[in-house]
Amino acid sequence: MQTIRETGLNTPEGTYKMPTYKEAGMRNFMNLVRTMVNDYGVYHVQFNTIDKSTLVDAKKHPEKYPTLMVRVAGYSVYWTDIAERVQDDIIHRTEHQF
Amino acid sequence: MSDAKCAGAKLGNELRSGYAAKMGSTKRVQELNGMLHSNRPNVDITRARAFTKVYRETEGLPALLRRYKAIAEVYRTLSDNVYDYEQLVGWPTKRIRGANFAVELHAHWMKDDLKNLRDRTYDPFEISDEDYKELEEDILPYWQDKTAAAQWAHYVTPEEWDRAQFGGVSDVSNYICANGSHFIPAWTDVIKHGFQKYYNEAKVLLDELDPNDPTSVDKRYFYQGIIEVCEAIKNWADRLSAACLRKAETEKDPVRKKELEDMAAMMRRVPWGPATSFHDAVETSWVVCFFLFVEGAGPSITWGRWDQYMYPYYKRDIEAGIITPESAMELIEEMYIKVTSNVWFQSTQMAYIFGGYYRYPHLDVGGLDENGRDASNELSYLCLRAMRYVKTTSPAVCLMLHQKTPDSLLREACELSVDGHGHPSFFDVETLYKMLENRGACANMHSNYTSYDIKKYGSPIGCVEPGVEGMQYGHTDSGIINVAGCIYAAVCDGKKAKGVDGTRCGQVVTYASGAPELFDTYEKFEKVCLDQIEYAIKECHSNLIIVEKLLAEQFNLPTFTMLLDGALEKGLDATNGGAKVNIGPTIQMSGFGTAVDSMAAIKKVVYTDHEATLRDVANAIEANFVGYEELRAKLIAAPKYGNDDDFADDIACRVWSFFGDTVNHLKMYRGNYCDAAIQMVQSNVGYGAMTGATPNGRLAGQPTSDTMSASQQADTNGPLAAARSYGKLDYTKYSNGTLLNMWISQSEMMEV
Numbered sequence: 143m144q145t146i147r148e149t150g151l152n153t154p155e156g157t158y159k160m161p162t163y164k165e166a167g168m169r170n171f172m173n174l175v176r177t178m179v180n181d182y183g184v185y186h187v188q189f190n191t192i193d194k195s196t197l198v199d200a201k202k203h204p205e206k207y208p209t210l211m212v213r214v215a216g217y218s219v220y221w222t223d224i225a226e227r228v229q230d231d232i233i234h235r236t237e238h239q240f
Numbered sequence: 241m242s243d244a245k246c247a248g249a250k251l252g253n254e255l256r257s258g259y260a261a262k263m264g265s266t267k268r269v270q271e272l273n274g275m276l277h278s279n280r281p282n283v284d285i286t287r288a289r290a291f292t293k294v295y296r297e298t299e300g301l302p303a304l305l306r307r308y309k310a311i312a313e314v315y316r317t318l319s320d321n322v323y324d325y326e327q328l329v330g331w332p333t334k335r336i337r338g339a340n341f342a343v344e345l346h347a348h349w350m351k352d353d354l355k356n357l358r359d360r361t362y363d364p365f366e367i368s369d370e371d372y373k374e375l376e377e378d379i380l381p382y383w384q385d386k387t388a389a390a391q392w393a394h395y396v397t398p399e400e401w402d403r404a405q406f407g408g409v410s411d412v413s414n415y416i417c418a419n420g421s422h423f424i425p426a427w428t429d430v431i432k433h434g435f436q437k438y439y440n441e442a443k444v445l446l447d448e449l450d451p452n453d454p455t456s457v458d459k460r461y462f463y464q465g466i467i468e469v470c471e472a473i474k475n476w477a478d479r480l481s482a483a484c485l486r487k488a489e490t491e492k493d494p495v496r497k498k499e500l501e502d503m504a505a506m507m508r509r510v511p512w513g514p515a516t517s518f519h520d521a522v523e524t525s526w527v528v529c530f531f532l533f534v535e536g537a538g539p540s541i542t543w544g545r546w547d548q549y550m551y552p553y554y555k556r557d558i559e560a561g562i563i564t565p566e567s568a569m570e571l572i573e574e575m576y577i578k579v580t581s582n583v584w585f586q587s588t589q590m591a592y593i594f595g596g597y598y599r600y601p602h603l604d605v606g607g608l609d610e611n612g613r614d615a616s617n618e619l620s621y622l623c624l625r626a627m628r629y630v631k632t633t634s635p636a637v638c639l640m641l642h643q644k645t646p647d648s649l650l651r652e653a654c655e656l657s658v659d660g661h662g663h664p665s666f667f668d669v670e671t672l673y674k675m676l677e678n679r680g681a682c683a684n685m686h687s688n689y690t691s692y693d694i695k696k697y698g699s700p701i702g703c704v705e706p707g708v709e710g711m712q713y714g715h716t717d718s719g720i721i722n723v724a725g726c727i728y729a730a731v732c733d734g735k736k737a738k739g740v741d742g743t744r745c746g747q748v749v750t751y752a753s754g755a756p757e758l759f760d761t762y763e764k765f766e767k768v769c770l771d772q773i774e775y776a777i778k779e780c781h782s783n784l785i786i787v788e789k790l791l792a793e794q795f796n797l798p799t800f801t802m803l804l805d806g807a808l809e810k811g812l813d814a815t816n817g818g819a820k821v822n823i824g825p826t827i828q829m830s831g832f833g834t835a836v837d838s839m840a841a842i843k844k845v846v847y848t849d850h851e852a853t854l855r856d857v858a859n860a861i862e863a864n865f866v867g868y869e870e871l872r873a874k875l876i877a878a879p880k881y882g883n884d885d886d887f888a889d890d891i892a893c894r895v896w897s898f899f900g901d902t903v904n905h906l907k908m909y910r911g912n913y914c915d916a917a918i919q920m921v922q923s924n925v926g927y928g929a930m931t932g933a934t935p936n937g938r939l940a941g942q943p944t945s946d947t948m949s950a951s952q953q954a955d956t957n958g959p960l961a962a963a964r965s966y967g968k969l970d971y972t973k974y975s976n977g978t979l980l981n982m983w984i985s986q987s988e989m990m991e992v
């Protein structure tokens with residue numbers, strides 16, 4: 143008797159693919175969070191991490207990015223669903239590098 | 241691409257309706273995610289119809305009882321749909337992604353806006369022709385003069401009413417349509433006992449009432465109402481159980497048939513009675529969440545410390561071999577999909593800023609236990625991992641981070657963050673505890689929370705607002721003060737700029753505080769800035785207490801009330817002080833970085849370097865810097881908040897503390913003191929559009945700085961310098977939470 147869970151996936155591309163991490167960057171990132179939150183006592187922080195060039199392209203060609211999500215502030219939404227001036231504001235924020 | 245018919249959310253909904261968003265760890269989850277996205281957001285009039293029917297039938301009954309009867313009618317008429325692949329039962333609406341909206345709070349704007357709903361670019365909603373007609377001809381005319389906003393108009397002048405919604409400096413427009421929001425119900429209790437506990441309690445308390453006690457008069461119909469609502473919830477669960485059985489009868493797959501029969505049995509146990517398994521407990525946590533989303537109009541029904549109160553059920557079932565981590569994660573993913581179906585319903589004007597249908601559900605992992613030990617467990621990891629697999633917008637998954645939190649959990653959270661969906665938020669547990677100690681009490685007063693309450697049940701709500709499970713009620717994103725607009729007013733004698741969005745352009749929007757020549761020292765200038773902020777805060781407060789009175793008298797919330805510890809015993813509704821700790825409505829700051837940078841620029845250019853007068857700056861911002869390019873360049877070159885530079889950060893600290901202290905000393909309708917916050921998500925775009933050019937060099941109509949973050953492109957010295965600036969601020973003065981956005985390039989942390 144076959145269970146639903148054993149049924150083959152018909153959208154294999156919907157399965158998560160583990161990215162390849164840059165370990166030095168991941169260490170920097172974790173240290174930034176620890177330092178800011180636990181040492182400096184900053185109550186809350188959240189991150190956008192999609193590179194700016196991607197967002198700029200997504201503004202021009204939203205049809206290429208159906209599931210691109212961004213953190214607006216306190217919540218995540220699909221890029222396509224937010225007003226252009228909100229998109230512009232997010233693109234205009236400061237993108238930091240380590 | 242720029243076909244107006246298919247842009248914005250319409251395009252997004254279209255793109256995701258096929259395979260694009262069918263994500264998840266198993267076939268079942270992928271199908272459910274696909275089902276979510278194949279539905280377009282739609283208007284459901286079940287709640288509106290039930291309310292209209294009951295209110296018409298109950299003229300002359302006590303206001304609270306009418307309200308409770310209407311909610312009971314909603315439960316009695318909620319849909320009983322059961323779909324393929326589901327393991328969790330029940331939906332808030334007839335169609336997936338419906339908005340079962342609160343007509344009694346929205347009718348006043350809907351009468352003009354209904355015609356835009358289907359085709360607007362942001363947050364379009366489908367609605368059937370019959371429902372449209374019923375709304376337009378029958379339901380909206382009944383309610384449009386009865387909403388909280390419409391009634392509030394009787395207490396203020398037309399000018400005050402207009403200014404508080406469209407003036408763009410001291411604003412309550414977000415709050416008046418969102419009663420019943422920002423809440424962590426008593427999860428541990430309701431999962432353990434079910435609604436039958438509240439039903440039995442109400443029956444006993446009703447029996448024990450002494451008819452010669454004057455307080456029994458109101459309590460009698462309070463308990464009668466609670467009993468009726470509980471019975472309606474039981475009725476709903478029974479209907480859903482029957483629906484599962486009906487579906488089982490026609491199901492050919494024997495495995496699925498058995499699942500449906502088990503689901504039918506589950507609906508006879510929960511949410512009415514105690515959860516007996518992890519699956520039961522997840523079902524209660526889903527059902528209660530959407531009940532509150534239907535009863536209340538607002539955002540942010542919060543799961544709080546889900547990994548904590550669910551863990552005993554998880555552990556028992558894992559040990560008994562009933563579930564595996566994978567099958568538990570499948571349930572979590574389904575819960576995320578279902579909560580994403582709760583779309584937020586707002587006016588076209590609001591959707592332009594807050595678009596994306598998001599309704600701010602929230603789930604926390606990690607943190608400490610009541611003894612101060614690290615509390616993380618397997619579920620903490622599963623909740624974070626499920627978000628990577630299912631990739632829904634909701635809920636906001638958050639890590640409560642402490643020095644004791646293991647690096648492995650932080651790593652799991654950071655990997656989720658690097659994926660780029662914006663999840664999770666990171667919270668400092670120690671700062672959360674300090675905020676909660678101030679919560680609901682004025683500065684220097686004792687907290688009503690014990691240390692045990694805070695450690696065991698404390699967590700953020702919605703975006704960031706500190707809360708305690710089952711003990712706290714109040715609206716948390718209520719009044720908004722655009723402090724960038726206050727600085728404009730301080731420089732320009734109380735005026736709002738000409739030619740920007742909103743009303744009262746070119747007129748006094750706060751109060752006339754004097755010509756720029758009056759402020760011959762920086763200290764005098766800073767004082768007028770703070771005076772303008774104080775004026776805006778007090779105007780906002782005067783509106784909030786009026787609306788809060790209306791809500792307490794007429795807009796009661798029985799399900800919220802049952803899920804507050806001790807409210808039944810007190811015999812008081814949540815809106816009327818039933819909670820152990822009453823909070824809100826709170827007052828928020830918007831445009832902080834813009835205000836601070838503007839004051840710092842004036843201090844540098846006008847009072848330190850004497851390169852211009854304050855009159856020059858006033859002329860320059862009134863002209864949107866046209867003809868003042870050289871002055872603008874000097875103002876832009878001045879020190880900015882977010883670079884660990886005390887020239888600007890000192891001003892930041894003073895504005896920050898002044899705002900917090902001023903707000904914390906205002907008394908609210910339910911007797912608590914007001915809490916300050918700085919978290920008003922994307923309001924900087926809307927308020928920016930209503931704000932003239934500012935002395936930091938920002939042009940008229942451009943977004944102001946978001947939340948508590950540094951101004952856009954002003955933090956140029958790297959993330960750690962920004963973090964040091966943020967670390968200088970006193971978070972305990974903002975017991976309603978602070979929100980910080982940062983952006984780190986994905987390509988720093990992974991191969992893109």
